[in-house]
Amino acid sequence: MSDATPVRKAKGTVFVQPEVCKGCSYCIEFCPTDCLEFSREFNAKGYHFPVLGRPEDCTGCGLCGLYCPDFAIFGMRFKDIEAAKAASLASHPTR
Amino acid sequence: MSETTLNDDQDLSGLPLVDNPVMPYLRQERIPHIWCPGCGIGTTVNCFTRALEEAALDLDKVAIVSGIGCTGRVAGYLNLDSFHTTHGRAIPFATGLKLANPDLNVVVYSGDGDLFAIGGNHFMHAARRNMDLLVVCVNNFTYGMTGGQVAPTTPIGATQTTMPFGNFENPASLPFLADAAGATFVARWTVFHVRQLTRCFKEALGKKGFRFIEIMAPCPTLFLRRNRLGDGVDMVRQYKERSVLRNGADTKEVAVGMEGDIVVGTFVDRERPTWLEAMNSHFSSVLGDRYRTYGG
Ligand code: SF4
Ligand code: SF4
Numbered sequence: 414m415s416d417a418t419p420v421r422k423a424k425g426t427v428f429v430q431p432e433v434c435k436g437c438s439y440c441i442e443f444c445p446t447d448c449l450e451f452s453r454e455f456n457a458k459g460y461h462f463p464v465l466g467r468p469e470d471c472t473g474c475g476l477c478g479l480y481c482p483d484f485a486i487f488g489m490r491f492k493d494i495e496a497a498k499a500a501s502l503a504s505h506p507t508r
Numbered sequence: 509m510s511e512t513t514l515n516d517d518q519d520l521s522g523l524p525l526v527d528n529p530v531m532p533y534l535r536q537e538r539i540p541h542i543w544c545p546g547c548g549i550g551t552t553v554n555c556f557t558r559a560l561e562e563a564a565l566d567l568d569k570v571a572i573v574s575g576i577g578c579t580g581r582v583a584g585y586l587n588l589d590s591f592h593t594t595h596g597r598a599i600p601f602a603t604g605l606k607l608a609n610p611d612l613n614v615v616v617y618s619g620d621g622d623l624f625a626i627g628g629n630h631f632m633h634a635a636r637r638n639m640d641l642l643v644v645c646v647n648n649f650t651y652g653m654t655g656g657q658v659a660p661t662t663p664i665g666a667t668q669t670t671m672p673f674g675n676f677e678n679p680a681s682l683p684f685l686a687d688a689a690g691a692t693f694v695a696r697w698t699v700f701h702v703r704q705l706t707r708c709f710k711e712a713l714g715k716k717g718f719r720f721i722e723i724m725a726p727c728p729t730l731f732l733r734r735n736r737l738g739d740g741v742d743m744v745r746q747y748k749e750r751s752v753l754r755n756g757a758d759t760k761e762v763a764v765g766m767e768g769d770i771v772v773g774t775f776v777d778r779e780r781p782t783w784l785e786a787m788n789s790h791f792s793s794v795l796g797d798r799y800r801t802y803g804g
Contacts (some may be wrong), residue, residue: 428526435545438741443700460545478528479558479702482543482550483739487528494526501527 424489427465430432436460438478448471449477477504517692533557535587542581546740548699548725549579549646553586555702556617556644559709570613573602575622578652582617596626599634602641610784610803613713614640620647620661621654624680627662634719635689640782642712642719645682648727657729664765667734681763682722687776692717694759694776698724698747701772708774718784725769735766748770 434456440463441449446505450466463486465471472490478487489497530553543549561568572581572590575598583590598616606614616623623631623645623674632642650668651657657670660680661768685696693715697705705723712719726732726743737743747770754762755773762771781789788801 423796430528433540437739439546439551439744442745443742466581475529476702478530479554479706480551482547483673484528484530484534484539484550484554489526496528497526501525501531502557504527504532506617 423471423473423491425471425475425488426494427463427471427477427486427488429463429486431456431462431485432458433483434460434462435483436462437482438463439480439482440486443475443480444473446472459484475476481508512731520794529561530554530557533560533587533751533800534585539788541585544727544729545580546726546728546741547578548672548723548727549582549746550644551699551702552644552723552725553582554704555701555706556709558706559713562706563710563713565613566711569611570615571602571607571609572617573598573603574616575618575627575690577622578648578745579617579619580622580653596622596628596630598622599627599639599641599643603630603634603639605627606640607784607803608642614642615713616643618643618645619652620645620649621651623738624660624682624685631685632689635686635691636721637783638692638715638717638780638786640692640718640784642721644709644721644723646723646725647682648725648731649679649726650731652727656734663764665766666731669734677714679763681759681776682761683720684759686718686720686722687759690718690780691720691776692752692778692780693719695720695774696722696724696762698723698744698751698770699726700747700751702743702751704772711774715777724764752762754795 446468448470450465451461452464458460473488473490475488523748530762538690571587572586574589576595583592598618602616621750629758649661650659656668656727658668661692662675666672683694683696720723726740728740751770751772753773754771757775759775784803791799
């Protein structure tokens with residue numbers, strides 16, 4: 414790889430529950446790095462939901478999760494994911 | 509899942525293996541909620557639950573009370589001790605709850621119609637007496653649940669089902685009202701200001717006295733559609749463009765209309781004895797040793 418273009422590296426990612434999204438686009442509109450976009454397919458309710466179109470730009474800042482009125486998306490820094498996974502597994506022992 | 513599958517960390521039903529940070533604070537069996545696409549109320553709930561988390565409060569000591577209306581549903585969705593009262597009566601119920609359980613942190617979470625029309629008298633008197641309550645008003649400038657009638661907050665010129673030719677009634681400016689009635693903390697944010705709102709919730713949860721936070725939120729189904737203002741996201745974009753931060757602003761000057769600046773920030777932050785403190789100090793001075801102070 415040439416070192417002319419610095420490679421951006423994602424610092425976080427998003428988790429989406431497509432079926433609860435109502436397509437309001439708050440997350441897409443207000444993501445500070447503009448890395449979300451609408452999916453091409455629809456969910457069962459007929460809405461396009463957000464997908465990480467430019468994953469390399471996601472900082473895991475979590476703003477999308479603060480905006481989402483339907484609790485359908487949230488972002489997280491990679492470094493926080495393991496602890497969060499353990500915590501949520503503990504609260505859903507059946508999984 | 510399909511080609512655009514989102515993340516490896518999801519199970520086959522698409523459920524993330526990591527919980528949304530809001531989830532522990534919700535009654536999950538009641539989710540998805542009933543709010544319309546683009547309604548701002550859910551956003552305020554995110555901010556409130558993040559503030560609860562950051563404030564590290566003992567959740568057994570936090571109670572939430574709502575009246576009737578779309579925002580009134582919040583008490584039912586939050587996994588806290590909660591009560592959904594009759595229309596307009598969230599503040600009187602919360603007053604009783606607080607006085608009988610002085611160590612509870614009582615939050616009233618309701619809409620503009622509930623708190624300021626049918627419940628307006630209670631708001632005024634609880635602020636005047638400095639009841640130790642945090643009152644959160646999600647203001648969408650209309651009666652959502654009942655079909656878009658004119659509310660005491662509807663700006664002049666806005667069209668509503670009961671004002672088909674546009675509203676001509678002077679709306680109430682909520683921060684001014686709260687300030688004049690004696691609230692010790694008065695702030696306004698919009699659904700655009702999620703970080704600021706979270707911080708504001710946290711700050712207000714840690715204070716005493718009658719604290720009031722107004723949150724401007726879009727009601728796409730009734731207010732925006734009737735006034736051809738677009739979708740929820742269009743309104744939130746307007747909030748972003750029209751808002752001006754002015755902490756300590758004179759509350760006489762923060763009224764909002766259909767156009768023009770939306771002044772946001774913390775307008776009032778002062779100390780005054782709460783109703784219980786005033787009662788204790790009064791009876792202690794009048795009755796001396798014969799009086800036993802109640803509830804710290
Ligand atoms: S976590 Fe932050 S950067 Fe990543 S998608 Fe969400 S808002 Fe954008
Ligand atoms: S903010 Fe939530 S409901 Fe709105 S489009 Fe994004 S994921 Fe869907």
